[in-house]
Amino acid sequence: MLLCALALGYWPAAGKAVASGEEVLVDWLKQDMDTGFDSGVSPFVYDANVAGTSQSVVQVNGNNAVEFRDASLGSNAGSYFYYQLSSGALLSRINAIYSLPTGTEPVEFVYEYRLRRSAASDKPVNADIYSQLQFGNYDNVLVPRFPVPDKQTITGTAAYLNTTPNELKTVNDHDIASYRFQIVPNGGQRLVSSIKIAFGVRVNTGGTDEAIVVDDLALYEATHDAGLDTEAPSSPTGLAAASKTDTSVNLSWTASTDNVGVNRYDVYQDGQLAGSALGTATSYSVIGLTPNKTYQYTLKARDAAGNASTQSAALAVTTNPSASGLPEPFGDRDVGTVNVAGSASYAAADESFTVRASGADIWGTDDAFHYVYRPWTGDGQIVARVGEMTNTVAWTKAGVMIRANITSQSPHALMAVSPTNGVIFEDRLTQGGATVLTSGTKSPAPYWVKLTRVGNFISGYESSDGITWNLIKREAVNLPETVYIGLALTSHDANRLSTTKFDHVAVGEVPPADTNYAPFPGTLETRKQWLWNKTKSMSEMGGVPNIAQIAAQLVDNQNVAVNLQKLDTMFQTYDWEQYKTVSKMYAYLLAGDKMDSTMIGHVKSYFAGYAYAKLPQTENLRMSNYTAGYLVGQLLPDVVDLNGASGAALKSANRANIEEMLDAAVRGGWAEYESPEYTFMTYFCLNALYQYSDEPDFKQKVKMAMDVMWFEWANDWIDGNFISSTSRSKGGRHLRQRPDLERRRPYAAVLDVLRRASRAAGIRRHGRGRAGSLPAVPGIRRDGARAFDELCAARDGGSDRTEDRQGLRVPQNESAKFQRARHERIPSSLREADLGSRHRGDVQPGRQLDREHAGGAALAVRQARQSVPD
DSSP, rough: HHHHHHHHHHHHOOOOOOOEEEEEEEEEEGGGGTOTTSSSSSOOEEESTTTTTEEEEEEEEEEEEEEEEEEOOTTTOEEEEEEEEEESSSHHHHHHHHTOTTTTTEEEEEEEEEEEEEEEEEOOOOOOEEEEESSSSSOOOSSSSSSOOTTEEEETTTTHOOSSTOOEEEEEETTTTTEEEOOOOOOTSSSOOOOOEEEOOOOTOOOOOOEEEEEEEEEEEEEEEEOOOOOOOOOEEEEEEEESSSEEEEEEEOOOHHHHHOOEEEEEEEEEEEEEETOOOOOOEEEEEETOOOEEEEEEEEEETBBBOOOOOOEEEEOOTTTTTOTTTEEEEESSOOOSOEEEEETTTTTTTEEEOOSSOEEETTTTTEEEEEEESSSEEEEEEEEEEEEOOOOOOOEEEEOOOOOOOOOOEEEEEEETEEEEOOOOOOOOOOOOEEEEEOOOEEEEEEEEEEEEEEEEEEESSHHHHSEEEEEEEEEESSEEEEEEESSSTTTOOOOEEEEEEEOOOOOOOOOOOOSSSSHHHHHHHHHHHHHHOOOOOOTTOOOHHHHHHHHHHOOOHHHHHHHHHTTOOOOOSSSHHHHHHHHHHGGGGOOOOHHHHHHHHHHHTTTOOOOOSSHHHHHHHHHHHHHHHOOOOTTOOTTSSHHHHHHHHHHHHHHHHHHHHHHHTTTTTTTTTHHHHHHHHHHHHHHSSSSSHHHHHHHHHHHHHHHHHHHTEETEOOOSSSOOOSHHHHHHHHGGGGHHHHHHHHHHHHHHHHHHHHOOOOOSGGGSSOOTTBBBOSSSHHHHHHHHHHHHHSSSSEEOTTTTTEEEHHHHHHHHHHHTTTTTHHHSSSSOOOOOOBBTTTBBBOGOOOOTTTTTOOOOOOOOOO
16 A cells, blocks of 8 residues: 555545554664664764774673763864765655645654763763754755754763663654655656755863764654554564585575565674674575574565564574684685686694785775685774785785675775885775775785774774884775684686785784873983884874874974875865964974985975965964064075065064064963963964074063963863963953953063073073072072062952952962972973974974973973073
């Protein structure tokens, strides 16, 4: 009856009860999507370039669900997860309704899912924790973009607020009224091209993780049609293993019956959805199994209305031992279409694997290769040395792989060696998606390769000795909890059988990561070395090169050819976020002596693509623009900017702009002071000027501003908490708007007194200096903050309470403790010395960097001294 109604383009008007009077909900979504995540794989995708975004299939009371998580990781960008339908039963049904004559009564739909809050952040952004439905080909007249109003927060629902462990509650129109919406027929004037189902999760900067668990999604059509098909098919019977090998089982069964017709059969392996067969089929082949292992199989039949039968009787099947004689649990098989069958063998004497394979390639959207694999659940890694390769072509690929499934279009990551093109990392992020290649060292076999999986992030490494590893790329790949991990070989010639020997093969847990904390107590050198090594091993995510890592490795002559190629590509890319020009200037200064004339030309063209002049922009962007302009004028005098300025004129103009900012900031405070990110960006620029300016008087002004910034910043933080006022600026417009902040002016006066006294005594501080180099000023302590407290106390008539300059009142006997906390809150490693990057020799012909302040991109960290500059 349902199929006949659809064929005639008819559907009963929603909201009008028929004889039964009962509302019937028809779930169209479950015909197109694994709404219960029974397969163990999430169909949702997300932007892997957003730091902190992750998803995983989790178990809740033995049932699969998907968890969406957002971690701040220094950023407050939200995480967005979506599944998009471009065809299927749901899309066809909605377009059938839109095709009904204009004036036909609307049809109601209900959106529903089950939800649990699995990680409660201390800084959730409630407005950006939501679920979303979105239509393609919308015009917001005949077809809305959002059938449910956009970003309806779920944070007020009973499911989100529920604290009962492992309990998911339903969210639907009873919780959010707009989850019941209408499809209004328009006579087919406009139809929907796609339907997107999405979830958003967001935590603010510095907050702990926020995560939600979702299961059993549904998009119901609400009808009162008493004749609607709600009858489920009969349970399949006669489930049997028609045949089996060491890595596959062929199942057969007796067909189910249904009042309308069976639409498909779902095949379950050990309780997980393994695949689906057409409703006309009575057999299914399960591949990618482990040799000599017992599996449990069941079936369910479904009809076109989404009604599911009860499960069939279970069938236990034990696969054959490995036909190749591989050690358990390894199995092997050809993946994709190959012209010449591949094979594998194992030599116990040296614990090596020999793999033979043909296959067109592991590339594009479809692969053809031979795979030696084993299942692995959760985090893990595989290491191998790719040994002798014979009967190869230039792009024969042999290496280690982590793969979601054994289909030819599976998501995967591959770390491989090729005879001519060296080491490569490849990834396919989604089923049937494109493959992306990242080059490593141009070395042939023998060479070591390694892949690690932590969550959904795969990291690919290369090594010449199996001891020192170099990260090639880190990428987020959409993977199930259990993956196939092993050795892959493709000949890159469909009619050629290539052979590769793999040894030192090891699959296991990921070793504990290095600590995120510098050695303590350690020494200055060990802390600097730790920071330098951290920089060289920084991850590249989403295919975006990390300029800090590249520059640091180049200084140490690591992966020079590959890193120069990456850097050259970056210099040929315009940056709309202009603060990146200073990072690239640092990279040029650190690695300029390794660049050829062509690359130097790209460097000059890059810097010529900007105008370095006064800007009505934010503080950090202005400082970035002026700093880049100053250094371009000094170091690249033949580069002409977009305003036609170059050389000494460009340098002079931008020095004036910088000095104007320094004067305003030292006397009145940095306007963007409460943002650690922006403060660091400004400090990063100052450090570049201090390192590379050839004007001693200008360097001293910059150094003074840096010292003041450290002094001010350190005194506004306690145990990681910002304790200053809303506006950190101590002068000018901010104070005129905030009379309560006028009391801060005496601190600037204290600095002026100290500076004048220093000059009168003929004392100039250079480099590190000592606190004792400042003269004693009667009645004023050397510590500016304490001096300011004294001024406040004097103004308040010498009360027994001290008012701190942040407006925090503390008892007199607590003042000393508070002042000590100010000092102690600065890490000793920063109080004692510069933690800038370790410098290794000249970075530009004729220029020797000041070792004390040498830095790599994004490492402009200077000493924090509790003293006032001259």
